[in-house]
Amino acid sequence: MVGTLSGALEARQIPATPEKVKAKVQGIIEAPEGVLKITRINCHFELKIPTGKREAAERALSVFERSCPVAQTLKGSIQFAHTWELEEY
Template sequence: MTGTFGGALEARGIPAGEGRLSGHVTGEVEKDEGVLVIKRIHVVYELKADAEHDETIERVHGMHASKCPVYRTLSGCIDITTEVRRA
């Protein structure tokens, strides 16, 4: 998902490479009939970008998941959320 978000930023002229964007993932596991199952995943993107790009960053963040193969594969069975923080 980080790659899709970064690629979408780059396509709009917002640099995301060279350590400017990182993703940190937390998963929550529960037992389902005695089997451990991943139920929720939360991704925090840390982004170094100029404030002038805030509106574009929020717009890209709001749509990137629907274009991400990982999200589209897993979202039907795992609740996936994301947020952007300034690094």
């Protein structure tokens, strides 16, 4: 997911180096039918973006999941939630 997001940021001329894009990912395990499985994944992104790129970064964050192979593979089986913090420099 971070790779796809990084590509979306780079396409908008926002640097996506490891020190500028960080993700904290948490899988939620439940047993809805008596069998343990991951039912939700919460992703929190911390991005450092150039001043004036907030709108472009928010657009990338709102659409990248549509092109993400992981998200598309798991779609319908696992719920994804995304949050983010943007720090301009």
